[in-house]
Amino acid sequence: MKKSLILVAAVVLPMTLQACQSGPSQRVLIGTAAGAIAGAGLGTIAGGDDKRNAAIGAVVGGIAGAAVGGYMDEQQRKLEEATAGTGIEVDRVGDQIQLTMPSNVTFSVNSATIQPGFFAALDDVSATLVQYDDTSVDIVGHASSDGDDAYNMTLSQQRAQSVRSYLISKGTQSVRINAIGMGETQPIADNATAEGRAANRRVEILLTPIVAQ
Numbered sequence: 001m002k003k004s005l006i007l008v009a010a011v012v013l014p015m016t017l018q019a020c021q022s023g024p025s026q027r028v029l030i031g032t033a034a035g036a037i038a039g040a041g042l043g044t045i046a047g048g049d050d051k052r053n054a055a056i057g058a059v060v061g062g063i064a065g066a067a068v069g070g071y072m073d074e075q076q077r078k079l080e081e082a083t084a085g086t087g088i089e090v091d092r093v094g095d096q097i098q099l100t101m102p103s104n105v106t107f108s109v110n111s112a113t114i115q116p117g118f119f120a121a122l123d124d125v126s127a128t129l130v131q132y133d134d135t136s137v138d139i140v141g142h143a144s145s146d147g148d149d150a151y152n153m154t155l156s157q158q159r160a161q162s163v164r165s166y167l168i169s170k171g172t173q174s175v176r177i178n179a180i181g182m183g184e185t186q187p188i189a190d191n192a193t194a195e196g197r198a199a200n201r202r203v204e205i206l207l208t209p210i211v212a213q
Contacts, residue, residue: 052178056136059175062212063134068095072209075132082124095209099125103159103201112158114166122163125205126170137172138206139163141181144197149183157181159203 063071072095079097080090089100106118114122129137141156141163160179168174189196 052136055175056210057213059173060134060210062210065211068209068211071132071134072097072207075128075135075207078128078131079125082128083121086118086121088121088125097207099205099207101163101203101205102198103203104198106163106203107159110155112155112162114162119166122166123170126167126172129167129176129207130171133173133176134210135176135207136210137167137177138208139167139177139179140204140206141179142186142200142202142204143182143184144200145184145187145191146197153181153183155181156183163203163205 072092076090076092076097079099083090083099087102087105091098091100106114108115129135139160141158141160143152143156146152157180160181164177164179167177184191184200187196187200188202189199191197191200
């Protein structure tokens with residue numbers, strides 16, 4: 001496992017959040033997505049919204065429970081190959097995969113427009129998501145503490161939405177993808193340093209298996 005997996009484990013909520021009975025495989029949500037559920041009121045990330053899970057399941061069908069681990073193993077390998085050398089981190093906890101995209105390679109300062117140089121990496125991610133379509137896709141935008149709280153929240157939402165729109169344009173079904181902005185509420189590094197603020201300005205993609213009911 002990468003060193004970054006330690007970081008992901010460290011930010012899991014002390015209070016373990018379980019997916020709903022009809023949610024994706026009843027696994028524990030990882031990283032900041034777990035915090036996003038708490039912050040958004042349990043209805044946003046797949047696993048916390050029965051209606052969304054049912055809508056995704058109606059389109060993709062879902063994975064037989066016994067096959068989930070192998071399915072996510074294959075998807076993880078594909079994503080690691082696709083993102084090698086791009087700056088995207090791929091982490092795994094249980095049956096979930098989290099991709100962390102630093103904003104310095106995805107967006108210009110104060111912009112929600114994806115930088116053209118990052119299109120190729122997102123194209124490779126999208127191709128994997130299209131191939132492995134029995135997963136929900138939650139995109140979570142984050143900001144550093146620079147600037148106004150409300151501005152940071154809006155910018156993080158816009159950046160998450162930009163990634164969502166791009167993935168849809170490349171073939172990922174829209175029903176699978178949710179985008180949410182968390183502003184500066186979930187730092188993973190010290191905002192007192194330039195390096196920490198840069199790390200906090202990021203977009204994460206959380207992939208959760210949809211289990212056939």
